[in-house]
Amino acid sequence: xxTADLSGLPPGVTDYLQxxxxxxxxxxxxxxxxxxxxxxxxxxxxxxxxSGKTLIAELAMLxxxxxxxTALYIVPLRALASEKKAEFEAFEEYxxxxxxSTGNYESDGDWLATKxxxxxxxxxxxxxxxxxxxxxxxxxxxVADEVHLIxxxxxxxxxxxTLAKLRQLNPDLQTVALSATVGNAEDIxxxxxxxxVDSTWRPIDLKKGVHYGNALHLDDGTQRELEVRGSEKQxxxxxxxxxxxxGSTLVFVNSRRNAEAAARRLAxxxxxELTDEERDELxxxxxxxxxxxxxxxxxxxxxxxxxxAAFHHAGLASDHRxxxxxxxxxxxxxxxxxTPTLAAGVNTPSRRVxxxxxxxxxxxxxxxxxxxxxxxxxxxxxAGRPGMDPYGEAVLVASSHDELDELFDxxxxxxxxxxxxxxxxxxxxxxxxxxxxxTGFARSRGELLDFLERTLYASQSAEPDRLERVTDDVLEYxxxxxxxxxxxxxxxxxxxxxxxxxxxxxxxxxxxxxxxIVDGLRAVDGRPTALGLYHLVARTPDMYELYLRSGDRExxxxxxxxxxxxxxxxxxxxxxxxxxxxWLSALKTxxxxxxxxxxxxxxxxxxxxxxxxxxxxxKVDTAEWLLNAAEQxxxxxxxxxxxxxxxxxxxxxYGVGDELLDLAGVRGVGRKRAxxxxxxxxxxxxxxxxxxKGVVLGALRGRRKTAENVLENAGRxxxxxxxxxxxxxxxxxxxxxxxxxxxEPTDDAEPDAGEADDAxxxxxxxx
DNA sequence: ACACACTCAGTGCTTTCGGTTCGAT
DNA sequence: AAGCACTGAGTGTGT
Numbered sequence: 001x002x003t004a005d006l007s008g009l010p011p012g013v014t015d016y017l018q019x020x021x022x023x024x025x026x027x028x029x030x031x032x033x034x035x036x037x038x039x040x041x042x043x044x045x046x047x048x049x050x051s052g053k054t055l056i057a058e059l060a061m062l063x064x065x066x067x068x069x070t071a072l073y074i075v076p077l078r079a080l081a082s083e084k085k086a087e088f089e090a091f092e093e094y095x096x097x098x099x100x101s102t103g104n105y106e107s108d109g110d111w112l113a114t115k116x117x118x119x120x121x122x123x124x125x126x127x128x129x130x131x132x133x134x135x136x137x138x139x140x141x142x143v144a145d146e147v148h149l150i151x152x153x154x155x156x157x158x159x160x161x162t163l164a165k166l167r168q169l170n171p172d173l174q175t176v177a178l179s180a181t182v183g184n185a186e187d188i189x190x191x192x193x194x195x196x197v198d199s200t201w202r203p204i205d206l207k208k209g210v211h212y213g214n215a216l217h218l219d220d221g222t223q224r225e226l227e228v229r230g231s232e233k234q235x236x237x238x239x240x241x242x243x244x245x246x247g248s249t250l251v252f253v254n255s256r257r258n259a260e261a262a263a264r265r266l267a268x269x270x271x272x273e274l275t276d277e278e279r280d281e282l283x284x285x286x287x288x289x290x291x292x293x294x295x296x297x298x299x300x301x302x303x304x305x306x307x308x309a310a311f312h313h314a315g316l317a318s319d320h321r322x323x324x325x326x327x328x329x330x331x332x333x334x335x336x337x338x339t340p341t342l343a344a345g346v347n348t349p350s351r352r353v354x355x356x357x358x359x360x361x362x363x364x365x366x367x368x369x370x371x372x373x374x375x376x377x378x379x380x381x382x383a384g385r386p387g388m389d390p391y392g393e394a395v396l397v398a399s400s401h402d403e404l405d406e407l408f409d410x411x412x413x414x415x416x417x418x419x420x421x422x423x424x425x426x427x428x429x430x431x432x433x434x435x436x437x438x439t440g441f442a443r444s445r446g447e448l449l450d451f452l453e454r455t456l457y458a459s460q461s462a463e464p465d466r467l468e469r470v471t472d473d474v475l476e477y478x479x480x481x482x483x484x485x486x487x488x489x490x491x492x493x494x495x496x497x498x499x500x501x502x503x504x505x506x507x508x509x510x511x512x513x514x515x516x517i518v519d520g521l522r523a524v525d526g527r528p529t530a531l532g533l534y535h536l537v538a539r540t541p542d543m544y545e546l547y548l549r550s551g552d553r554e555x556x557x558x559x560x561x562x563x564x565x566x567x568x569x570x571x572x573x574x575x576x577x578x579x580x581x582x583w584l585s586a587l588k589t590x591x592x593x594x595x596x597x598x599x600x601x602x603x604x605x606x607x608x609x610x611x612x613x614x615x616x617x618x619k620v621d622t623a624e625w626l627l628n629a630a631e632q633x634x635x636x637x638x639x640x641x642x643x644x645x646x647x648x649x650x651x652x653x654y655g656v657g658d659e660l661l662d663l664a665g666v667r668g669v670g671r672k673r674a675x676x677x678x679x680x681x682x683x684x685x686x687x688x689x690x691x692x693k694g695v696v697l698g699a700l701r702g703r704r705k706t707a708e709n710v711l712e713n714a715g716r717x718x719x720x721x722x723x724x725x726x727x728x729x730x731x732x733x734x735x736x737x738x739x740x741x742x743x744e745p746t747d748d749a750e751p752d753a754g755e756a757d758d759a760x761x762x763x764x765x766x767x
Numbered sequence: 768a769c770a771c772a773c774t775c776a777g778t779g780c781t782t783t784c785g786g787t788t789c790g791a792t
Numbered sequence: 793a794a795g796c797a798c799t800g801a802g803t804g805t806g807t
Binding site for chain 1 (some may be wrong): 793795797
């Protein structure tokens with residue numbers, strides 16, 4: 001089918017597509033059109049990565065807009081939301097407006113209602129529904145990207161419930177679901193009353209294979225010599241081979257440590273092959289990486305990048321990730337060794353993909369567990385860049401002949417697992433039952449069960465009673481914690497949310513987190529300390545646990561007894577194995593947050609807790625959100641302590657001691673600048689407006705532009721630094737200048753080491 | 768001849784991917 | 793279970 005034959009799209013769009021070189025639709029796209037995707041029909045498209053799924057979505061949304069409607073595009077990751085927005089903005093010149101809504105980006109508001117296309121994460125959509133955004137009801141088309149994630153126990157139920165709600169709100173809603181190739185796409189299609197487009201067609205060929213010995217065995221039965229020279233590893237041999245062919249490689253491994261070690265080694269393989277020009281450009285990328293953060297992770301990454309290799313995992317700061325992804329797309333970096341983050345994230349195709357590790361440690365299973373076929377296929381699907389490579393090659397690595405056979409059976413020739421709803425589990429239902437009741441979707445037990453009948457779980461369940469049973473357990477739990485009221489028994493029993501329940505639902509808290517916070521705040525004796533509050537939020541299920549390593553157990557047990565008085569609520573007994581363990585790991589997180597709020601340098605925090613800069617940011621972000629929620633709960637319940645909670649939140653947010661809160665609130669002033677201004681005698685925003693310019697300039701290390709911005713942001717009339725000379729004023733020693741009680745010799749010996757260029761980046765609030 | 772760098776084998780030991788959500792600026 | 797980190801012995805290189 002030709003693009004020229006498409007009808008029902010906004011004027012100019014077909015011309016645009018042709019100008020983009022899209023003359024002919026790919027077969028799955030043509031199938032989707034035949035299935036009525038441009039006529040408002042529901043369609044489920046189960047096709048491989050990079051086979052033109054996005055165009056199917058665009059055709060659906062644009063034709064719907066053409067008929068006067070609006071569209072919502074649901075993605076699983078924030079990074080994907082901005083990527084998709086950028087793609088859809090190509091249609092703005094044809095009068096189609098695009099907006100994004102994620103947790104950290106341009107929140108709700110009426111302006112979203114004015115957009116033709118809104119891109120949002122599934123949680124954000126859920127949250128918008130809970131908060132009663134009315135424009136949601138006027139949607140004419142919804143697209144769910146990566147819909148196979150419904151299989152994910154953690155986040156899948158949100159997507160599932162959200163789709164069910166949108167469809168209930170608006171029975172005429174066109175639903176388009178895009179999925180990777182899965183074992184049971186027909187189940188999803190049936191659930192959504194949709195036509196199914198199920199295809200394995202790819203625009204460029206993907207060859208899958210296994211490397212063993214000195215040969216690459218491919219799924220078409222051929223094999224090729226691929227020699228492992230001397231002491232190099234198989235992965236290095238594949239990378240070298242690809243490089244000789246002018247291509248780049250993506251290597252997937254099973255842990256962050258492995259990713260870093262592999263990048264270090266692969267840099268040695270790649271470095272000799274680089275041109276001088278490439279070395280120069282890589283050196284400047286490395287410099288940018290070092291600018292992002294001072295940590296060892298950052299330094300290791302920069303060092304690898306200088307050799308043309310990089311690692312990629314969630315411990316990296318988001319700026320790190322973007323730099324690495326861009327340099328790889330620009331073909332500057334020849335290899336990335338990554339954890340699975342990269343397979344799910346933004347588009348980074350590569351000539352070759354190596355899946356080095358196919359087992360991953362799983363504590364609950366007590367050892368290494370094989371990866372899902374779907375996951376391995378997702379990684380393999382990154383091989384081959386459309387329009388650039390003749391074909392892609394995805395390679396597993398075997399170290400024995402038996403393993404060679406096993407890998408072929410298990411992954412190369414195997415079909416992916418079916419998608420199974422994980423809705424009927426307490427943690428998932430806890431939050432969604434409360435939300436469903438609080439928003440008035442269901443007013444009785446019967447209505448609740450009716451609504452749940454509309455989910456994928458119900459449509460594929462072999463155990464129909466299970467949902468009902470778990471729902472009753474959850475209602476029981478919610479009632480016990482005063483989130484809902486029930487009247488009567490059986491199907492007619494009315495259920496409605498209490499005021500507290502409404503607040504919890506609106507705040508998007510897991511009810512169990514809310515219960516923990518409420519109990520904790522009620523147990524406070526006196527004024528809660530920052531550590532106590534950090535511990536409180538760190539032990540809720542909404543904060544991911546920091547892993548306890550060897551030696552940590554003793555250290556934090558000791559700390560736990562030392563500061564027991566600060567922790568809110570009763571400390572579990574050491575004999576309650578699991579509970580005590582969780583308590584300690586929350587304490588470790590709380591300690592990290594406390595360090596951050598006491599101005600311990602990022603690199604020291606990273607080292608002390610064995611985390612990367614990205615982890616610190618993540619923890620700080622989550623703590624901010626939960627403390628904000630805690631403040632509102634305190635307010636709602638009238639238990640007091642709002643001021644203490646707010647202060648603790650602001651201190652993690654800015655990463656400063658309480659005496660710096662006022663200064664750090666000025667835009668352009670992060671934790672480091674605030675400290676230097678304070679030490680120079682400028683202690684508040686008001687003083688900043690009146691201060692001697694020379695002193696300000698001196699404290700900001702002679703950076704005129706920075707100083708002018710800061711003064712302007714503080715509300716000073718005459719911010720100009722013309723003719724001002726920096727004045728150095730000795731820091732006031734002692735008192736409060738080192739909030740970190742445990743005197744750190746390195747801090748004093750070289751107070752400014754590594755922060756020569758801290759322009760703006762010292763504050764986490766920036767992004 | 769010697770210091771130093773590097774490789775390699777062997778041992779022990781640690782290991783455990785990812786991530787959204789508020790509200791205001 | 794497996795790869796990494798570490799150790800120490802052995803080898804190679806340059807002065």
